Amino acid sequence: MTDAGMLRFHVPEPEVRPGGTPDFSNVTVPKAGSVPRPEIDVDPRTIRDLAFSIIRVLNRNGEAVGPWAGLLSDDELLAGLRHMMTLRTFDARMQMAQRQGKTSFYMQHLGEEAVSCAFRKALSPGDMNFPTYRQAGLLIADDYPMVTMMNQIYSNEADPLKGRQLPVMYSSKEHGFFSISGNLATQYIQAVGWAMASAISNDSRIAAGWIGDGSTAESDFHSALVFASTYKAPVVLNVVNNQWAISTFQGIARGGSGTFAARGLGFGIPSLRVDGNDYLAVHAVAKWAVTRARSNLGPTLVEYVTYRAGAHSSSDDPSAYRPKTESDAWPLGDPIVRLKNHLIRLGVWSDERHAQAEAEILDTVIAAQKEAESHGTLHAGGKPSTRDMFEGLYAEMPPHLRRQRQQAGV
Amino acid sequence: MPRRTMIEAIRDAMDVSMGRDDKVVVYGEDVGFFGGVFRCTQGLQAKYGKSRCFDAPINESGIVGSAIGMAAYGLKPCVEIQFADYMYPAYDQLTQEAARLRYRSNGDFTCPIVVRMPTGGGIFGGQTHSQSPEALFTHVSGLKTVVPSNPHDAKGLLIAAIEDPDPVIFLEPKRLYNGPFDGHHDRPVTPWSKHELGEVADGHYTIPLGKAAIRRTGSAITVLAYGTMVYVAQAAVEETGIDAEIIDLRTLLPLDLDTIVASVKKTGRCVIVHEATLTSGFGAELSALVQENCFYHLEAPVARVAGWDTPYPHAQEWDYFPGPARVGRALLETMEA
Numbered sequence: 001m002t003d004a005g006m007l008r009f010h011v012p013e014p015e016v017r018p019g020g021t022p023d024f025s026n027v028t029v030p031k032a033g034s035v036p037r038p039e040i041d042v043d044p045r046t047i048r049d050l051a052f053s054i055i056r057v058l059n060r061n062g063e064a065v066g067p068w069a070g071l072l073s074d075d076e077l078l079a080g081l082r083h084m085m086t087l088r089t090f091d092a093r094m095q096m097a098q099r100q101g102k103t104s105f106y107m108q109h110l111g112e113e114a115v116s117c118a119f120r121k122a123l124s125p126g127d128m129n130f131p132t133y134r135q136a137g138l139l140i141a142d143d144y145p146m147v148t149m150m151n152q153i154y155s156n157e158a159d160p161l162k163g164r165q166l167p168v169m170y171s172s173k174e175h176g177f178f179s180i181s182g183n184l185a186t187q188y189i190q191a192v193g194w195a196m197a198s199a200i201s202n203d204s205r206i207a208a209g210w211i212g213d214g215s216t217a218e219s220d221f222h223s224a225l226v227f228a229s230t231y232k233a234p235v236v237l238n239v240v241n242n243q244w245a246i247s248t249f250q251g252i253a254r255g256g257s258g259t260f261a262a263r264g265l266g267f268g269i270p271s272l273r274v275d276g277n278d279y280l281a282v283h284a285v286a287k288w289a290v291t292r293a294r295s296n297l298g299p300t301l302v303e304y305v306t307y308r309a310g311a312h313s314s315s316d317d318p319s320a321y322r323p324k325t326e327s328d329a330w331p332l333g334d335p336i337v338r339l340k341n342h343l344i345r346l347g348v349w350s351d352e353r354h355a356q357a358e359a360e361i362l363d364t365v366i367a368a369q370k371e372a373e374s375h376g377t378l379h380a381g382g383k384p385s386t387r388d389m390f391e392g393l394y395a396e397m398p399p400h401l402r403r404q405r406q407q408a409g410v
Numbered sequence: 411m412p413r414r415t416m417i418e419a420i421r422d423a424m425d426v427s428m429g430r431d432d433k434v435v436v437y438g439e440d441v442g443f444f445g446g447v448f449r450c451t452q453g454l455q456a457k458y459g460k461s462r463c464f465d466a467p468i469n470e471s472g473i474v475g476s477a478i479g480m481a482a483y484g485l486k487p488c489v490e491i492q493f494a495d496y497m498y499p500a501y502d503q504l505t506q507e508a509a510r511l512r513y514r515s516n517g518d519f520t521c522p523i524v525v526r527m528p529t530g531g532g533i534f535g536g537q538t539h540s541q542s543p544e545a546l547f548t549h550v551s552g553l554k555t556v557v558p559s560n561p562h563d564a565k566g567l568l569i570a571a572i573e574d575p576d577p578v579i580f581l582e583p584k585r586l587y588n589g590p591f592d593g594h595h596d597r598p599v600t601p602w603s604k605h606e607l608g609e610v611a612d613g614h615y616t617i618p619l620g621k622a623a624i625r626r627t628g629s630a631i632t633v634l635a636y637g638t639m640v641y642v643a644q645a646a647v648e649e650t651g652i653d654a655e656i657i658d659l660r661t662l663l664p665l666d667l668d669t670i671v672a673s674v675k676k677t678g679r680c681v682i683v684h685e686a687t688l689t690s691g692f693g694a695e696l697s698a699l700v701q702e703n704c705f706y707h708l709e710a711p712v713a714r715v716a717g718w719d720t721p722y723p724h725a726q727e728w729d730y731f732p733g734p735a736r737v738g739r740a741l742l743e744t745m746e747a
Contacts, residue, residue, distance in 0.1 A: 128482075130479070160518075161514065171515035179518060188475075190475050190478045191479060193475060193476030193483075194479035194482055194483045199461075200461045207479070223469050223471050226469055227466075227469070394576050398664035
C-alpha cells in the first residue's frame with residue numbers, strides 16, 4: 001500500500017496551547033480606513049472581499065479614518081464610552097457577586113463590550129434583537145434599568161422572570177430584547193421569522209439575530225441563512241467571533257471556510273467582517289446593515305472579530321486551554337481603551353475625566369446592586385414563590401398542573 | 411349541512427381563520443402554489459396571497475423556528491410539517507423554544523403557533539411516513555397536543571388551536587383524511603360523505619381543546635382511543651358484541667380526565683388503544699392515571715393495545731397495525747379477567 005492511499009483524519013488545532021507563546025500572526029489586520037464602504041444596494045457579488053477583510057475606523061493614533069468614519073457626534077461617542085464602561089463595571093460586580101454565592105452563575109463581556117453597545121445605537125425603537133447570553137450591552141446602551149438586570153441575576157422577589165431562568169437570560173420586549181434561551185443558535189432562525197413577519201405586515205421594524213462563532217456550526221444557523229436569503233428578510237445576522245467557544249477554538253466551527261462572514265456568500269447575502277473592538281466601526285457597519293434591511297434590500301451577515309478576554313462563564317477556567325497572556329497579545333486591543341484614546345485625541349476627554357467617570361459608574365452600579373440585594377439574592381432574602389413555578393406556562397393553567405400545584409401544597 | 415372530507419374540513423378551518431384574522435399565516439413544504447401533498451392548503455395562496463400562504467424550504471427546524479419568531483412578533487402562524495415523521499429536526503424548536511417561551515419570559519413573549527402534521531400509518535408509508543409521535547409532545551411541558559378523528563371535530567379543533575394563545579401540535583391521522591378507516595384494510599372505506607361526522611358546518615365554530623367525546627355509550631368496559639383507533643375500536647366492539655363505552659380523547663394534553671374517570675368508575679374495566687409503539691407511549695400515561703384514579707373500581711387489569719415496539723415496517727404493515735382483531739381479543743380478555 002502506498003502512503004498516498006492511506007487516509008488521514010484531520011482535527012484542527014489552535015496556534016498555541018497553555019505554556020506556549022501567544023501567536024496571532026495568522027490574524028491579518030488591515031489598516032484602519034483601508035476597506036471601502038459600498039452603497040447599500042450594492043450587488044453582493046461585487047463585495048465578496050469584505051467577507052475576508054476587517055473593516056476598521058480607529059487607527060493606532062486614536063484617529064477615526066476612512067469611508068466608515070464620521071457617523072457619530074462627540075456626545076454619542078461619549079455616551080458609547082460610558083455604556084461600555086458601565087457594562088464592564090456591571091460585569092465585575094456581578095462576577096464578584098457570583099463568587100460570593102449571591103447567584104449561581106454569571107457570564108461577562110470583558111473585551112467584547114463594543115459589539116453590543118455600538119450595535120444598539122444603530123437600531124431604532126421597535127426593532128428586535130434575538131441575542132445570545134453575551135449581548136447585555138444591548139440593554140445597557142438602551143438604558144434598561146440595571147437594578148432589573150440584577151434582580152434577574154439574583155432570581156430574587158423582584159425578578160421580572162420569577163426565578164424561572166438562569167442568570168443573564170433577560171427578556172425585554174419593550175427594549176427590543178428577545179427572551180434568551182440558553183441553548184444555542186435557536187434564536188437565529190427566530191430572528192429571521194420575526195423579520196419575515198414584519199415584512200408580511202408591511203411594517204418598518206427590523207430584526208437582528210445574534211450568534212457566536214462556535215454556534216454557527218449548529219443547523220439552525222444554516223436554517224436562518226436559507227430563510228433570510230429566500231425571503232429577503234429584513235434582518236441583520238450578527239456573528240460574534242470571540243475566538244473561543246468555551247475551550248474550543250474557532251477553527252473547529254469554521255473549518256476550511258476562511259472566515260465566518262464567508263458563510264453568507266453562498267446564500268447571496270452581503271457579508272462583512274468588522275473590527276469588533278472598534279466602537280465606531282461596529283456602529284458604522286451595523287448602521288449600513290440596518291439601513292439595508294429597512295430599505296427592503298434584505299439580510300446582511302456581519303462578523304465581529306473580537307476576543308473573549310474573560311472566561312466563558314463563572315464555571316470556566318480558560319487557563320486550562322489557552323495561554324494566560326493570550327488576551328494581551330490580541331492585535332485589536334481593548335474597545336474601551338481605544339474609544340477613550342479617540343475621545344482624548346478629539347479633545348473631549350482626558351485621563352482625569354476617565355478616572356472620575358470610572359468612580360461615578362462604580363458608585364451607580366453599587367447603588368443599583370444595593371437596591372437589588374434589598375429584594376434578595378439567590379439563597380437569601382426575598383425570592384419568587386413556589387406558586388410562581390406553576391404559573392405562566394400556559395395562558396390558562398390546565399387541570400393536571402392545577403392538581404400538581406395542589407399536591408405541592410401551594 | 412354540507413359533508414366534507416377531513417382534508418376539506420382542515421382546509422376550511424384555515425380558510426375561515428385566515429378570513430377572520432389577517433394575522434393568521436400558513437406555510438410549509440409544498441403548501442403554497444401546490445396546496446400541500448395532501449392538498450390541505452389547496453387554494454389558500456390564490457385566495458389570500460403569497461404573504462399569507464407560501465412555500466417553505468425543506469427545513470423543519472426553520473419552519474418551526476421562523477414561526478416562533480413570527481408569533482413573537484404578533485402573527486399567528488399555522489405551519490405544516492409534511493409528515494409527523496419529519497418533525498424531528500424541529501423538535502428542539504418545539505420543546506425548548508415554543509413550549510417555554512411564555513414561561514421563561516414570564517409572558518413578555520408568547521408563542522401562539524399551530525404545527526399541523528399528518529400522523530399514523532395504513533398507507534404503506536414505511537417507517538418514515540407512518541409514525542405516531544404524540545407521546546413525544548405530551549411529555550413536553552408547555553405544548554398542547556390534539557388528535558382529531560373526524561371532519562367535524564378537525565375543523566372545530568383546528569380553529570380552536572389557531573385561536574389558542576399557546577403552541578398546539580395538531581396531529582392529523584392521514585388514514586382518516588378520506589374516510590373513517592376501521593382497520594379492515596381489505597374492505598372498501600366508507601367515504602366521509604356517508605358518515606354523520608362528515609357533516610361540517612360552514613363558517614366559524616370551535617370545539618374546545620381538552621374535551622373528550624363519548625362515541626359509544628356502554629356499561630361493560632371503557633375503551634380509550636383517539637384518531638384512527640376510534641374506528642378500529644368501534645369495529646372491534648361491534649364484532650365482539652361487548653357493550654363498551656368508547657371515548658375519543660380528541661385532545662391528549664390538556665386531557666379530559668374527568669370524562670375518563672367517570673366512565674371507568676362506571677364500567678370497572680379499561681382498554682387503551684393507540685397506533686404508536688407501546689413502551690412509554692401515551693397509553694402508559696393513561697393506564698397510570700386510570701390506576702391512580704379508579705383503582706378501587708377496577709375489576710380487571712388495564713389493558714393496552716398498541717403498535718409493536720419496532721419501527722413501522724413496510725411489507726408487514728397490517729401485522730404491525732393494531733387492528734380490530736387485536737383490539738377485540740384485548741376486550742374479551744379484559745372482560746374475562
